[in-house]
Amino acid sequence: MQKPILELTQLGMRYPVATGEFIALKDVNLVVEKGEFISLIGHSGCGKSTVLDLIAGLQMPTDGGVLVSNKEVSGPGPDRAVVFQHHALLPWLTVYENVELALKQVAIHQKKRLSKSELEQQVMHYLALVQMTHASSKKPDEIxxxxKQRVGIARALAMQPNVLLMDEPxxxxxxxTRAHLQDALMAIQAELKNTIIMITHDVDEAVLLSDRIVMMSxxxxxxxxxxxxxxxxxxxxRVVLANNERYQHVRQQVLQFLYEKHTKVEPLHQPAAKEVA
Known part of the structure; x- marks a missing residue:
């Protein structure tokens, strides 16, 4: 029986303020299956980044919890990699060395020893996924x-995470450039079958990339x-989908939620995922 890769249960986040407490998130319930591409979308301040931080273990929830591969998240870990809007590459390292560093950290965590040839093979594999082998010797300020964002994605993939988290990448x-990287991401997911949770403000991006779109109030x-x-x-x-009726219908549903219904919703209590053989 295969368990969901990610479960958010009654997830909430409260912060103390002078007048008592500020409730940022309340009753967030979500079940994600392995290999799904999920987009989080909503207006600024709707808690998207807070949800991502809680999954990443960068913050701990005040209510509810997060399970990744049936284990409770208690802090950051290599089973979750994050790609931010800004690449955050180490400027003194080459493209190759930035990806190599991630592989070495995973090897240390897994208590494995990789030979130089094994490291090189894996680094070049992940750079090939994002079509950056030609720039392996360059430093970030030379590309x-x-x-840079392609290298950031390669570095995150090199961690072999159970869940790849992307914050408006x-x-x-x-x-x-955005269109090229969207296409590259779709090709990578088709090959690796990895699970991706992505924050976006772009409705077209969400519809193009996602299996499900989670709309936040x-x-x-x-x-x-x-x-x-x-x-x-x-x-x-994307060109074929531009005139696809179903694509346009989904797009219209997202826009309708964002601009007509986003302030009028009750917490959505998603039923538990069924176990599959």
């Missing part, structure tokens, strides 16, 4: 913003308002 990029006491299944076949082609 473009889009290339393409938000700082121009439209063309406005805070305070932000919660999941609706979960929308994107039942479009893969692989997906």
């Amino acid at each position: 473009s913003g889009g290339m 393409f938000g700082a990029l121009d439209a063309l 406005n805070g305070p006491a932000a919660t999941i308002g609706e979960i929308l299944t994107v039942d479009l076949p893969r692989p997906r082609d």
